[in-house]
Amino acid sequence: MSEYGYLPDSANIEQSFGNNKGILTPKDIYDLTRADKYTNYGQLELIETQTVSSAQNVDFTSLGNYNVHLLTVNNHTFPAGSQDYGIRFFENGVLETASVYQYAIQQCGIGGSYFEAKSTGANHIRIDNTGSEQWIQNWYCYFYNLSDSSKYSFTTSHKVPERINTSGNYNSSGTYIEFGSGVLKQASVVDGIRIYNSTKTANAGTLSLYGIRYS
Amino acid sequence: MATSLQFIKSQSGTDVSTLSVTDCFNANYDVYFVQVAKSQTSSQANLDIRFIDSGGNVISDNEYDYATLQQNSNTTFGERKSTGQSKISRLVAFGGSQQKIGGTGYSYVYNPYDSSSYTFTQGASQVVNGTTFFGDKQIGVHKSAEQITGIAIVPTSGSTATLTVNVYGVK
Numbered sequence: 001m002s003e004y005g006y007l008p009d010s011a012n013i014e015q016s017f018g019n020n021k022g023i024l025t026p027k028d029i030y031d032l033t034r035a036d037k038y039t040n041y042g043q044l045e046l047i048e049t050q051t052v053s054s055a056q057n058v059d060f061t062s063l064g065n066y067n068v069h070l071l072t073v074n075n076h077t078f079p080a081g082s083q084d085y086g087i088r089f090f091e092n093g094v095l096e097t098a099s100v101y102q103y104a105i106q107q108c109g110i111g112g113s114y115f116e117a118k119s120t121g122a123n124h125i126r127i128d129n130t131g132s133e134q135w136i137q138n139w140y141c142y143f144y145n146l147s148d149s150s151k152y153s154f155t156t157s158h159k160v161p162e163r164i165n166t167s168g169n170y171n172s173s174g175t176y177i178e179f180g181s182g183v184l185k186q187a188s189v190v191d192g193i194r195i196y197n198s199t200k201t202a203n204a205g206t207l208s209l210y211g212i213r214y215s
Numbered sequence: 216m217a218t219s220l221q222f223i224k225s226q227s228g229t230d231v232s233t234l235s236v237t238d239c240f241n242a243n244y245d246v247y248f249v250q251v252a253k254s255q256t257s258s259q260a261n262l263d264i265r266f267i268d269s270g271g272n273v274i275s276d277n278e279y280d281y282a283t284l285q286q287n288s289n290t291t292f293g294e295r296k297s298t299g300q301s302k303i304s305r306l307v308a309f310g311g312s313q314q315k316i317g318g319t320g321y322s323y324v325y326n327p328y329d330s331s332s333y334t335f336t337q338g339a340s341q342v343v344n345g346t347t348f349f350g351d352k353q354i355g356v357h358k359s360a361e362q363i364t365g366i367a368i369v370p371t372s373g374s375t376a377t378l379t380v381n382v383y384g385v386k
Binding site: 040043044067068102103104105106116118119120142144145148151152154155156179180181182183185212213 | 219220221222250252253284286287288289290291292319321339340341343346347348349350351352383
């Protein structure tokens with residue numbers, strides 16, 4: 001019998017994603033899934049989880065073969081001080097730091113004030129910034145077209161942070177839920193994502209990058 | 216945000232005036248993730264949403280409400296909202312005619328198969344229109360309690376679209 005499924009050895013069947021043959025047992029499916037040979041479209045596939053204890057930036061440089069990615073960021077914690085926080089991309093291994101990003105973000109203040117944050121020439125896609133306070137950042141972001149050399153690379157994100165003032169207390173009036181989108185407005189292959197901080201080193205956080213299969 | 220996505224169906228079209236994704240909603244899920252990637256339109260146009268009823272008919276009655284926050288990278292944000300329309304505006308806003316743009320968007324669809332509930336949507340899209348970036352956040356509703364089995368993506372009148380739509384169930 002073949003390694004998987006009720007098929008004769010003489011058939012010399014090779015199982016692969018998108019091309020499974022025969023009647024598969026539960027054990028076959030388990031083994032094929034572990035071998036990445038079982039056809040199962042669309043699921044979120046974990047690419048990498050990084051746990052931060054001391055890092056200014058977090059880089060994901062193995063993006064896999066996906067058109068859509070999802071990043072989740074939990075309790076990404078930065079000390080007090082002036083800092084910008086956002087997303088930069090690597091193109092063919094080179095970090096893009098020029099002012100070629102655009103973004104548009106709606107800030108919804110816990111204290112009641114709403115603001116628009118936008119730019120047509122930024123050196124990163126903004127997630128947040130502060131002049132003096134401490135952050136605990138929680139957010140998710142979808143990425144589109146990163147590996148497509150003929151398309152711009154887009155993001156859309158939603159953030160629920162916690163801002164701590166210089167007295168160590170939760171600053172509700174300075175905390176903004178933010179949702180918005182951004183683009184690296186040049187058609188290129190993006191092969192890496194940097195979660196960027198301009199000045200401060202995070203002391204905690206868990207960041208997970210997923211690919212959406214068959215996206 | 217999705218927790219686990221299960222692929223249901225993919226539908227592609229080239230220069231179509233409507234792309235219908237039939238029989239993609241069923242009793243197995245309450246929430247669906249509908250994704251449009253790499254869309255291209257024949258002229259500057261939006262990609263709007265209509266639903267398909269259990270008889271396979273695209274619903275174009277004035278039963279849709281929507282509200283959109285248009286987030287522009289270069290100017291003040293704008294609101295677009297309307298009631299009693301024949302479609303939900305802008306799963307992808309300003310789908311561009313330039314190949315490199317590759318406008319993208321998603322919409323979560325809630326309760327489509329439940330004949331006792333309205334069908335709701337919420338989503339986001341991102342495009343570059345000329346030199347300027349636009350990000351849209353949308354909510355919408357099909358305000359008729361009936362069973363919905365599919366979704367149709369409709370370019371603004373006068374335009375056609377080349378696109379792929381993927382539908383996932385949210386487990």
